Amino acid sequence: MSDAPKSLNFIEHIVEEDLKNGFPKEDLRFRFPPEPNGYLHIGHASSICLNFGLGLSYNAPVNLRFDDTNPAKEEQEFVDAIKKDVEWLGYQWDTERYASDYFQQLYDWAVNLIKEGKAYVDEQSSEEMAKQKGTPTEAGVESPYRNRSVDENLRLFEAMKNGDFKEGSHVLRAKIDMTSSNMLMRDPIIYRILHKAHHRTNTDWCIYPMYDWTHGESDYIEQVSHSFCTLEFAMHRELYDWFLDQVYDSTKVRPKQREFARRNLSHTVVSKRKLAQLVESGIVNGWDDPRMPTISGLRRRGYSPESIRNFADTIGIAKRDNLIDVSLLEFQVRNHLNKVAPRVMGVLDPVKVVITNYPEGEEEWLDAENNPEDDSAGSRKIPFSKEIYIEKEDFREEANKKFFRLKLGKEVRLKNAYIIKAESCTKDTDGNITEIQCTYDPKSKSGSGTEESLRKVKGTLHWVSISHALEAEVRLYDRLFTDESPDTHKDKDFMEFVNPNSLEVITGFLEPSLKEAKAGDQMQFQRLGYFCVDPDTSEDKLVFNKTVGLRDTWAKIEEKK
Numbered sequence: 001m002s003d004a005p006k007s008l009n010f011i012e013h014i015v016e017e018d019l020k021n022g023f024p025k026e027d028l029r030f031r032f033p034p035e036p037n038g039y040l041h042i043g044h045a046s047s048i049c050l051n052f053g054l055g056l057s058y059n060a061p062v063n064l065r066f067d068d069t070n071p072a073k074e075e076q077e078f079v080d081a082i083k084k085d086v087e088w089l090g091y092q093w094d095t096e097r098y099a100s101d102y103f104q105q106l107y108d109w110a111v112n113l114i115k116e117g118k119a120y121v122d123e124q125s126s127e128e129m130a131k132q133k134g135t136p137t138e139a140g141v142e143s144p145y146r147n148r149s150v151d152e153n154l155r156l157f158e159a160m161k162n163g164d165f166k167e168g169s170h171v172l173r174a175k176i177d178m179t180s181s182n183m184l185m186r187d188p189i190i191y192r193i194l195h196k197a198h199h200r201t202n203t204d205w206c207i208y209p210m211y212d213w214t215h216g217e218s219d220y221i222e223q224v225s226h227s228f229c230t231l232e233f234a235m236h237r238e239l240y241d242w243f244l245d246q247v248y249d250s251t252k253v254r255p256k257q258r259e260f261a262r263r264n265l266s267h268t269v270v271s272k273r274k275l276a277q278l279v280e281s282g283i284v285n286g287w288d289d290p291r292m293p294t295i296s297g298l299r300r301r302g303y304s305p306e307s308i309r310n311f312a313d314t315i316g317i318a319k320r321d322n323l324i325d326v327s328l329l330e331f332q333v334r335n336h337l338n339k340v341a342p343r344v345m346g347v348l349d350p351v352k353v354v355i356t357n358y359p360e361g362e363e364e365w366l367d368a369e370n371n372p373e374d375d376s377a378g379s380r381k382i383p384f385s386k387e388i389y390i391e392k393e394d395f396r397e398e399a400n401k402k403f404f405r406l407k408l409g410k411e412v413r414l415k416n417a418y419i420i421k422a423e424s425c426t427k428d429t430d431g432n433i434t435e436i437q438c439t440y441d442p443k444s445k446s447g448s449g450t451e452e453s454l455r456k457v458k459g460t461l462h463w464v465s466i467s468h469a470l471e472a473e474v475r476l477y478d479r480l481f482t483d484e485s486p487d488t489h490k491d492k493d494f495m496e497f498v499n500p501n502s503l504e505v506i507t508g509f510l511e512p513s514l515k516e517a518k519a520g521d522q523m524q525f526q527r528l529g530y531f532c533v534d535p536d537t538s539e540d541k542l543v544f545n546k547t548v549g550l551r552d553t554w555a556k557i558e559e560k561k
Contacts (some may be wrong), residue, residue, distance in 0.1 A: 009317040011050065011228060014258055015058065023225070027253050028060035031224045032086070032093070033215065035067045036078040036199075038272035039287040039294040040085045042308070042329070046263050049312035050228060052091040061094030063222055068100050069214050071198040079199070081287070085295040089305045095222075099214045100200045102221055106209045107161070109217065109247055110172060110190055114153045118246065119190060120146055121156040122173050129171075133178075133186050140178040140186045160193055163206040167193045172207075176242060184239050188212060216240040217247060219255035227255045230262045231321060261318045266326045266484040268293045269494055274487060283498055284480070290534075290545050291480040291502050301477065302522050302532030302547030307336040323485060330548045337522060337530045337547070342370040342377060345415065345462045346510040346525040346544075348474055350389035352435045352466065355420060358386040363465070367447060368416040380513050383468040384417050389509050390463050395436055397425060404459040406436070412459035415526060419444040419457055462526045469509035472542035475534065476504040514542070522547070 008016065019025055030051045034040060040048075055062035064086060068074050086093065113119035122129065122145045134140035148156075160170050172191040180186055190213045197203050219227045229236075240257045248254055264270065269278075270293055278284050278292070287294050290301035298308065311332040315324050345368075363385045371377035394405040394412075406412045411421045418440045426435040444455060478501055483489075486497035514523075519535040529550050534543040 031063040033065045037073040041270045042293045043270040046312045064093035065097040071196040076199045160207050223253045224255045227257045231259050234259045261321045264323050267479040267481045269487045307333040327552045341522045341524045343524050347389040348508040349392045351392045353388045355440045357439045383465045385465045387466040388463045411457045468512045474508040474544045476546045478502045
């Protein structure tokens, strides 16, 4: 392996350049600032890994700040879920902050803007304001309320704060430049009226600051040194800096906003609005449905935090938006679980096998390795008996030489057990095979060390003893959308691309070692894929989710196309 140092991404170069130019390393502070209006998704994971990763790299504190300025959409449920997700990914914040902690300070600063002639109360409708803002190629025109006196603006703003006006009737706007080429600088709204209870401040306030006003000033209050945002905030940087100019004290750290590209994932959507639509329409069973790209959904599906961090590290940080194939995420999941997940056996589409020369009523417990990738994983005992299940697709009456599974007159090895030979089979009236009669070689037991046990046959099958098998509900998940970019079609709604076969629920039969499995436990069903125990599991019912297959079957499908 190479000992060459890892190359820095452009965000790290920004930090390094600032340190080189004299910025004190002890003043470095980063933040992750989610809005608590939904669950975090895989896109947020990259931002989490970036900001907390910088904290670890520079031994600098990282704040978790909730930008909770819209009580119409925010809930404590989302706050709790976000904290759980960040911790699950393996990160710990320095301090937990809320923009609502700063409502009084933000209000006081807004009052100062009015006193300095830099803000005014506007009574136009939202439609009127949008019209007078102009277009990217045409300058805006001033509001008829732009030149109100300071005293009148102070009186009206206080009346807004006191709840004297209805929602939408008045806003506070910054007085900047209606001719600016950046439309965000054309007198942006700072405050609007919302007569709604806030999840932390209840009904103490009925005016709430807008995101652009809140974000940079909150960074300043917290003395965040570097504020990293996704590319859609690039045009907001000028406004971010203008707002900071109004409150900045040169003795303090001035936050620096810089932008990086959002990483979109194929065959999914990451817009909170669209994810909420999937939940509300019943397409999925909640924010933590294993088909969702939310961190809670990925966790429930059996993805590991290590695999998500590795994925974020692999795709890196870039300056241009890009569509990342979901198979890269699945590869990282597969790669990590291969190292840590114990191997077990389960049959999901069973056909009965009777070993005719095995003693009636006898059973034996065989040794099985838990994980060949992990020497410390040890072994377990699995039961063997006269009647077992194998997968239906593992048997054919006749097959060509490339079929190395069970066929009439040929032998295969049962994993951790014996070599068996198919002698005959029984069918129902429709021609479906209902039972396979086999004989076994009693001297071919795996690991017995005898010459017969070392005899090689090409096929090895997984199986379970029927009398010992656990019945379980198994949920098989496929990609939620059939199109790789479902929300980029101008003439079609993204819901048109929902995969009707994204969930299949079947009954599986599993080896008895899984009886004590707990929610969240991960394992490989040999030859079938990686699975985990779903939280719906109870004493009376085992429920398993398929996490990912042993290989990328979608790549083969795409190749055929």
